[in-house]
Amino acid sequence: MKTSKSILGLVALTLTASLFAGCSSKESDTPAAPGAADSTPKGEITVITQRTDIVDTVFQDYAKKFNEKYPDIQVNFEALANYEDQIKIRMNTSDYGDVLLLPTSIPLADTPTFFEPLGSMEEMSKQYDGLEEREVDGKAYGLPITINYSGVIYNKSVFDKAGYSEPPKTIEEFMQALQAIKDKTDAVPLYTNYAAGWPLTQWEAVLTTVAGDKEYVNVKQPSTDDNFVPGAPHYDLYKVMYDAAKNGLIEEDPTTTDWESSKADLANGKIGTMVLGSWAIGQIKAIAPNPDDIAFMPFPTNAKERIVPLADDYTLGINVNSENKEAARAWVDWFINESGYPTTEGGGISPVKGAELPEILKQFEGTDVKFETQTPAEEKQKGLVDKIDKDAEIGLWQPDFKKIIIEAGIGNRPESYDDIMKGLNDAWVKSRAKVGAAE
Amino acid sequence: MSYRNQRILIILSFTIIPIALLFVFAYLPVVNMFRYSFTDWNGYSKTFEYVGFENYKSIFTDPKYFSVFKVSLYYFFATFAQMGLALYFATILSFKVKGKNFFKGILFFPYLLNGVAIGFIFLFFFKPDGTFDTVLQALGLDFLIQKWLLNPHIINVSLAGASVWRYMGFNFIVFLGAISSISKDIYEASDIDGANRWHQFRHIILPSIKRIVQLNIILSISGAISAFDIPYIMTGGSNGSNTFVIQTVDVAFKYGKVGLASAMAVVLLFIVVTVTLIQQFFVKEDK
Numbered sequence: 001m002k003t004s005k006s007i008l009g010l011v012a013l014t015l016t017a018s019l020f021a022g023c024s025s026k027e028s029d030t031p032a033a034p035g036a037a038d039s040t041p042k043g044e045i046t047v048i049t050q051r052t053d054i055v056d057t058v059f060q061d062y063a064k065k066f067n068e069k070y071p072d073i074q075v076n077f078e079a080l081a082n083y084e085d086q087i088k089i090r091m092n093t094s095d096y097g098d099v100l101l102l103p104t105s106i107p108l109a110d111t112p113t114f115f116e117p118l119g120s121m122e123e124m125s126k127q128y129d130g131l132e133e134r135e136v137d138g139k140a141y142g143l144p145i146t147i148n149y150s151g152v153i154y155n156k157s158v159f160d161k162a163g164y165s166e167p168p169k170t171i172e173e174f175m176q177a178l179q180a181i182k183d184k185t186d187a188v189p190l191y192t193n194y195a196a197g198w199p200l201t202q203w204e205a206v207l208t209t210v211a212g213d214k215e216y217v218n219v220k221q222p223s224t225d226d227n228f229v230p231g232a233p234h235y236d237l238y239k240v241m242y243d244a245a246k247n248g249l250i251e252e253d254p255t256t257t258d259w260e261s262s263k264a265d266l267a268n269g270k271i272g273t274m275v276l277g278s279w280a281i282g283q284i285k286a287i288a289p290n291p292d293d294i295a296f297m298p299f300p301t302n303a304k305e306r307i308v309p310l311a312d313d314y315t316l317g318i319n320v321n322s323e324n325k326e327a328a329r330a331w332v333d334w335f336i337n338e339s340g341y342p343t344t345e346g347g348g349i350s351p352v353k354g355a356e357l358p359e360i361l362k363q364f365e366g367t368d369v370k371f372e373t374q375t376p377a378e379e380k381q382k383g384l385v386d387k388i389d390k391d392a393e394i395g396l397w398q399p400d401f402k403k404i405i406i407e408a409g410i411g412n413r414p415e416s417y418d419d420i421m422k423g424l425n426d427a428w429v430k431s432r433a434k435v436g437a438a439e
Numbered sequence: 440m441s442y443r444n445q446r447i448l449i450i451l452s453f454t455i456i457p458i459a460l461l462f463v464f465a466y467l468p469v470v471n472m473f474r475y476s477f478t479d480w481n482g483y484s485k486t487f488e489y490v491g492f493e494n495y496k497s498i499f500t501d502p503k504y505f506s507v508f509k510v511s512l513y514y515f516f517a518t519f520a521q522m523g524l525a526l527y528f529a530t531i532l533s534f535k536v537k538g539k540n541f542f543k544g545i546l547f548f549p550y551l552l553n554g555v556a557i558g559f560i561f562l563f564f565f566k567p568d569g570t571f572d573t574v575l576q577a578l579g580l581d582f583l584i585q586k587w588l589l590n591p592h593i594i595n596v597s598l599a600g601a602s603v604w605r606y607m608g609f610n611f612i613v614f615l616g617a618i619s620s621i622s623k624d625i626y627e628a629s630d631i632d633g634a635n636r637w638h639q640f641r642h643i644i645l646p647s648i649k650r651i652v653q654l655n656i657i658l659s660i661s662g663a664i665s666a667f668d669i670p671y672i673m674t675g676g677s678n679g680s681n682t683f684v685i686q687t688v689d690v691a692f693k694y695g696k697v698g699l700a701s702a703m704a705v706v707l708l709f710i711v712v713t714v715t716l717i718q719q720f721f722v723k724e725d726k
Binding site for chain 1: 481482483484485562565566567569586588589590591594674675677678679689690692693694695696
């Protein structure tokens with residue numbers, strides 16, 4: 001009897017606890033009122049982040065500083081290791097935090113069903129860059145947590161040993177430099193991170209550089225049937241990957257690579273180059289014996305102009321089901337404007353207009369290298385590239401076909417590079433017709 | 440309350456929880472899977488459309504979805520090695536041997552390990568200069584060293600090997616249980632008749648556990664068709680190690696086609712059911 005009593009007590013306790021929990025969240029149920037900034041927001045918010053590495057350290061400091069300004073808001077963090085996949089499944093419920101990163105694979109048209117608008121584009125774009133990625137019907141739904149630039153991260157001392165004091169500019173020069181690294185040093189010229197998979201997707205980000213045209217990705221690509229044919233930017237871009245694999249310029253056994261140790265190897269000069277976004281620079285410099293060895297160069301290109309594309313990292317938004325939208329909004333604004341995250345931990349450029357360029361890019365001031373945002377898609381073609389890509393199962397932002405290219409390059413597959421590209425182009429053409437017809 | 444009513448009450452209250460769990464977590468999702476397989480749902484949108492048999496049409500008309508079943512053959516053949524080893528160890532350990540329980544523990548242990556952990560263990564095992572290569576070197580078998588995961592002709596053998604290591608313990612313990620239920624008297628009688636160990640295995644053990652062998656084969660074959668965790672963790676299905684289930688997961692979560700993936704899962708379900716039925720049919724013929 002004694003046991004049953006204590007169980008009863010436990011049940012009663014849980015019930016009361018949940019009752020109170022229910023109450024406390026009801027109490028602060030205030031409707032979102034962007035612009036009504038005079039009343040101090042309060043309540044409890046949950047912020048979901050992808051940064052498992054710093055959620056218990058840097059983010060706790062952010063929370064402390066945030067509370068100096070907003071003492072009545074309690075901020076809780078939740079970090080997801082495999083952010084994109086896990087959050088998508090959670091979004092089937094209404095319980096996905098108050099502030100979260102908008103998963104990139106959610107179609108643009110579905111954004112308003114999940115997220116609260118942050119304000120009109122007209123107003124917001126006076127203050128911030130990079131809102132176009134999540135613009136629906138003239139309203140902005142996400143603020144980029146930082147703006148990334150992509151290219152080749154390389155180790156200067158390796159290039160010095162190979163006889164290159166200046167980074168190569170054209171694709172041919174780049175391939176020669178890789179060969180020189182192989183011949184003259186012990187370093188792996190180009191590390192692909194094939195096994196981890198996702199680093200391969202970083203190649204897609206430099207498409208604009210290869211095209212030499214900031215309109216290619218969003219404006220020209222959806223209108224062309226020749227996306228992967230010889231001479232097209234995609235063809236030239238992945239030819240670099242294929243040729244490097246074919247000529248033994250990549251790691252010896254790609255199937256057993258490891259991302260964490262690749263960062264250390266690049267820092268220590270055991271790797272010459274990796275194709276990555278700016279977000280990785282800080283992480284690699286942090287473990288390098290000589291941080292000045294780690295440098296950035298634009299991806300090689302044969303185009304007339306050398307354009308380094310600026311692209312949004314994840315964008316930050318507010319759950320449409322949030323019960324503390326005002327408090328959530330306070331966090332979003334504070335995080336982008338005052339936490340310093342975009343340039344420090346984020347490792348990119350701040351989305352706030354007029355913010356200063358990071359140190360590592362100052363070397364490009366006055367050169368022919370341009371840092372530019374990609375032209376957004378025209379209204380009727382918004383999200384079209386993504387739709388075609390998914391329907392065709394090409395996976396521009398998935399590692400799959402990059403892995404196939406590497407496998408073919410090292411001779412594990414019978415297909416030639418042209419076969420692979422033809423397969424991709426056929427799938428592209430077929431789905432473009434299908435998706436276009438459905439529009 | 441009468442004894443009868445109490446009985447009914449107890450039976451009901453004990454069965455209602457497992458039945459509710461079974462219904463909520465097994466049958467309901469399957470019913471939904473059938474429903475989704477006729478839609479174009481992407482996995483998160485609030486709305487979707489019914490597209491009839493469109494998903495099934497694309498599965499059966501596009502060779503890329505079925506070509507991956509080749510890979511299942513590796514796991515299928517590995518199944519027999521796995522059963523043979525399991526039966527071998529189970530027989531030996533059912534006789535009097537030293538350190539019997541210790542070996543039972545060792546053989547069953549891999550089955551208790553988490554699949555993700557096993558994936559990582561074998562990733563290090565097959566690495567160039569990893570555990571396997573080191574062992575081969577120590578044995579003076581350097582000439583056997585291969586790029587275990589890089590060579591497209593070997594990768595599936597390596598992965599199937601890891602899978603054998605993992606699942607053999609399960610087959611082993613089932614066989615051991617079946618063998619230990621054979622009465623001691625029969626062995627004694629056969630000893631008197633002058634039977635050796637092989638005779639005992641061939642004419643006593645094997646016929647007595649025939650049903651269990653069949654059961655294990657069915658489980659292993661459906662396991663081979665739906666091989667997933669080891670290749671997914673170790674290679675992500677790259678370099679020619681893609682299986683049907685990995686492909687299903689990719690279609691659902693990489694390309695946002697939950698409808699199509701549900702249809703693929705339904706197809707897989709039917710294949711497994713068909714294979715099981717065929718086997719049952721042949722087994723009946725035997726009698």
